[in-house]
Amino acid sequence: MATRLRLSGIRKAFGATQALRDVSVEIAGGEVHALVGENGAGKSTLMNVLSGGCAADGGVMELDGTPYAPRDTLEARRRGVAMIHQELSLAPHLSVWENIMLGAEPQRGGWLNRREAKAQARAALARLGYDHLALDRRAGGFSIAEQQIIEIARALRTEPRVLIMDEPTSSLAQADTERLFAVIRQLCDHGVSVIYISHFLEEITRLAGRYTVLKDGQSVGSGEVAGTTQAQLIRLMVGREVTELYPVRAAQSGQTVLEVRGLKAGSRLRQADLTVAAGEIVGVAGLIGAGRTELVRALFGLDKSTGGTVVLEGRDATGRTPGEGWRAGLGFLSENRKEEGLMLALSVAENTVLPKLGKFGRLGWLNRRGMESAAGGWIERLGVKARGPAQRVAELSGGNQQKVALARLLEYPARIFLLDEPTRGIDVGSKAQIYELIAGLAREGRAVVLVSSYLPEVFGMCDRIAVMRRGELVDCLPRGAWTEHSLMAAAVGTAA
Amino acid sequence: MNTRSLLAKLGPFLGLVLVIALFSIPTEVRGYFLTYANFKIILTQTVIVAIGALGMTLIIVSGGIDLSVGSGIAFTSVVGALLIQRGWPTATVVAAVIAAGAGIGLLNGAAIAGLRMMPFIITLGMLGVVRGAAKWLGGNETVNYDASVINNWMTTPDPAGWSLPAGAWVALAAAVGTAVMLRQTVFGRHIFALGSNEATARLCGVATVRTKILIYTVAGAFFGLAGLMQLSRLRQGDPTVAVGLELDIIAAVIIGGASLSGGMGTVLGSMIGALIMAVLRNGSQQMGWPTYFQEIIIGVVIIAAVFLDRLRQARSA
Incomplete structure (x- = not known):
């Protein structure tokens, strides 16, 4: 079939981070083209470039033989490229038909032609086999699967030539997934090209005609899905050299200090069993959305657990508040440094001592000098590049901010560290320092749970590695028992 | 499902019935409270808040807020008084007062959409700017004039008769017009989107900047109309009038079921919300409750109404 979309040499940098180095993809008309890659391989950036969310720094895009460089999402839609995001973008208060027809309402002199609008919405839904949906009901009241269909129907209204779907099944039940696949096949029969992003290789095997693998911002392979094994895809996804960033540390483990049995928290964390001993670093790997963050949040008491038990140093500690978590010896580092982890407008000192602010007060008066000297000690010991403890955290670099966030756990002091993506978005130099710090904690006999999306980090740092998939902790084995290959296979749910 | 959605639609209405029932229990009050003459007084007292609530409904449904309404009402009523003083014909005065309100709204909308600033901040600033401008325009005192037909719009020749004041009809007509606009025009649906x-909305090609400016301008025209009714009621242009009235207006819209985070709200609900506020004031007066007690009651009702609304939302979600 003729080439619908051709990308070659696409580059895109965000500050110092090169998100896309050299990506070339070719997509035929009416095919399902799978785009696969690890977390952070550049899939989302590529799709943003394609759907007009941001402009590429270099490279060429052609749509049906004519140059294609959308300035915004609206222009992309007009040219026939539409994206269905992982987070749905419906107007929840509006009815089904209003959502489908939004921005293109049939009208005469400003007066809405309701009958015509509904007919067109009905027709768009009918193309998907969903013309039984109640057009007048609020879109927000439908299930995720149905909302997705409404969004696809809206995209169909503009007669798309390329439809991008980002992890469309991540929150769907099996039956809904099947129905969605039927819809996608139908679209392809009508000549629409679908770019399908998924971590679930079995879906790709069933649905896609061809694939492209992205790794570290580069397209590293593409071909026919038929005749390619899942193992081959995984090898393309993870094959990379591991740099020597990680401190050498003899594995040691003392008494069990954290014992989790059957922990549940809502629909995102369905089942987790885990034990961690003093002096041990346990990694939690898995894909984005697999429930890793939910696990540590529930452990710390930030999210309410709905089942299971947590035992901390021999004492039952199920269902606590974060305040009780601190007092029980837990320290939690948020993956979201800027919005949750730190108070950016406040000083290094205030950020460092907040959980134990009461200790710096006498009769309600804060001992500022005591706070600043405590923080000052950590600035020195962790090598934080700051003018002093009174400097606002917002003025520090990402790596130094993260050190301040860690200083809070050390100052309290925590005995069991729950670290969620501790090196996300920070420079290599700070990374090495943070790795050294974490290794030092283990040497001192503290326990560390390290959630990370970056496999080399998990392998470089951890004594044991747990893998989560779709809300369940599926396996926890010593590091030596895993290969990157087998770990990725466990994360995507295939036998390697 | 159907009974529930019916209940959701009737919610504010049931609140109104409840409030009326409350004041109908004590026998010493019931005798007068439930008369048509009192009903007429309540309706007349509702007019200004109701017209303001129409404009505010547009703004709140679009996810915005306007805190400058009280000042705008004072400003436009001073404008009206000055023009009557100069002998302008009534129709021109009416048009000019409404245009003055729309002008303030245009400024608000242009600043909010153009500078991409929070409506709360912009209109909080405009609250002071417009109030100051009203005082400046009126020479820092009330503006008096000899006579005008406008003075008759908030009264009826025979207080005991059946006829309603013109202002009440204007409010009713404006309400119907706004409801139709919100439901039947593309502009109206884009407000909800x-x-x-x-x-x-932006992704789907809705001109968000232009729509926002238009929303605040149309709402401003309603506030100008409310200013005209204020002028008619006082029979003079008073630059210090209607301080804090925007809070009553916002409360009416919220009691009527609109969500401060946008996307929800109806004209009927807002009108009932305005009526609930007026009935509470009127009833409390007749009970002989001191004003501080009225203030407490109205405050509690606002919180209770929104709390009940959230319960209802949570159950239907």
């Missing part, structure tokens, strides 16, 4: 999910 903007409040429900602005990013999506």
